[in-house]
Amino acid sequence: MDIKEAINERHSVRQYKDIPIDPETVAKLRALITECNEESGLKFQLITNDPDCFNVFFAHYGMNFRNAVNYVALVGKKDKPDLEEKCGFFGEKIVLETQMMGLNTCWVAGTYSKKKSKVNIQDDEKLVCIIAIGYGENQGRAHKSKPVEKLCKVDLNTAPDWFKEGVDAALKAPTAINQQKFVITLEGAEAKIISKGGAMTKIDLGIVKYNFAAASGHEVK
Ligand SMILES: Cc1cc2nc3c(=O)[nH]c(=O)nc-3n(C[C@H](O)[C@H](O)[C@H](O)COP(=O)(O)O)c2cc1C
Numbered sequence: 416m417d418i419k420e421a422i423n424e425r426h427s428v429r430q431y432k433d434i435p436i437d438p439e440t441v442a443k444l445r446a447l448i449t450e451c452n453e454e455s456g457l458k459f460q461l462i463t464n465d466p467d468c469f470n471v472f473f474a475h476y477g478m479n480f481r482n483a484v485n486y487v488a489l490v491g492k493k494d495k496p497d498l499e500e501k502c503g504f505f506g507e508k509i510v511l512e513t514q515m516m517g518l519n520t521c522w523v524a525g526t527y528s529k530k531k532s533k534v535n536i537q538d539d540e541k542l543v544c545i546i547a548i549g550y551g552e553n554q555g556r557a558h559k560s561k562p563v564e565k566l567c568k569v570d571l572n573t574a575p576d577w578f579k580e581g582v583d584a585a586l587k588a589p590t591a592i593n594q595q596k597f598v599i600t601l602e603g604a605e606a607k608i609i610s611k612g613g614a615m616t617k618i619d620l621g622i623v624k625y626n627f628a629a630a631s632g633h634e635v636k
Contacts, residue, residue, distance in 0.1 A: 418629045421514040422584045426555025428519035430481040434550060436463065440516055444548070447512055448487065451505045458490040458540060459505070468532035468545070469523075480526065481552070486545040488534040493541045502543040503621020507588070510546060511629065519551030522589050522622075524615055544618060558593050560586045567599040574601065581606055581631030588626040591615035597623050607636040 416424070436444070441463065448459045462468070462485065469483040487509055489502040510520045524544035536542050563571070567582050574582075582599055585608065590596070596611040597620060606627060610620040624635045 416515045418511055418515070419580075419584070421511040422587050422626055422630055424554065425510065425514045425520070425587075425589075426557060427521040427589060428549075428551035428553060428555045429479050429483065429521050429547070430552040431483055431519070431547075431549030432552055433482045436485055436518065436548070436550070440518070443516060444487075444509075444513065447509060451508060455501055455505050456492075456495065457501060457505055458492070459509070460488045460490060460534060462486055462488055462533050465533045468527050468534075469547070470531060471526060471528045480521075480547065483521075483547045483549060485548045486523070486527075487548065488532070488545050489543045490534065490536055490540050491543065493539055497617075497621075498541065499543055499615075499617035500621040500624075503618040503623075504625045505621075506544075506546055506618075507622040507625035508629075510589075511625075513546075513548055517550075518548055519554065521547045522591070522618075523547055524591055524618065557587075558589075561595050566595060566597065569599070569601045577631040577633050578606060581627035581633065581635070584626040584630030585623045588619075588623045590619040590622065594619070599627070602636065605636055606631070606633060 444461055448461050452459055464484050466484045469480045489506050491498045513520050596616050598609050600607045608624055610616040627635050
């Protein structure tokens with residue numbers, strides 16, 4: 416599976432098989448997280464076998480996580496500039512690489528317990544959100560997207576192919592409550608994505624930028 420297939424096939428999965436991640440894959444995930452931390456200066460941690468983190472009243476009630484016990488905790492220094500956006504960007508890299516390893520994921524910012532989780536956070540650090548990881552009971556399904564005209568202010572009939580590929584991938588990116596509060600433009604030869612603001616939109620922005628860049632091969636402002 417290549418990165419574009421991973422973008423197409425990734426959907427949030429909240430029900431997992433009751434089996435541990437095989438040790439070889441755990442080692443690969445750890446190496447990937449170390450690589451991301453070295454590049455970004457973030458402090459992501461892989462936590463396995465921690466069911467309590469997902470054991471919250473409203474998670475049972477609404478969102479239906481089942482056998483969710485493994486996750487990546489997206490942690491960084493509180494004073495790091497653009498902490499949320501960077502967590503989104505590097506978190507999505509991990510999500511897509513994880514999909515390519517045959518696992519499934521779900522971004523989780525609300526329906527988990529920071530207090531009960533095994534994450535180790537220093538006083539000068541913040542836990543931004545987590546990404547659940549496991550072997551899905553299902554593959555999830557494609558989210559309903561806003562129409563492309565709402566999310567992209569460029570005439571796609573005249574836009575370069577790389578830009579169209581980037582837009583397609585951006586529309587498939589996960590966003591909190593599927594809010595898709597972003598706008599894509601073209602400034603000269605460079606793509607620019609801005610956030611319309613609101614809760615969790617900074618994390619979303621990093622995620623959407625990663626999808627665009629990974630599919631188009633072009634950096635995003
Ligand atoms: C920053 C962020 C936070 C999220 N928080 C939660 C959450 O707390 N609980 C949950 O069940 N899903 C959560 N999601 C998953 C979104 O609901 C999901 O990505 C969105 O509906 C789009 O669906 P898809 O991921 O299947 O494409 C979150 C997603 C993002 C990007």
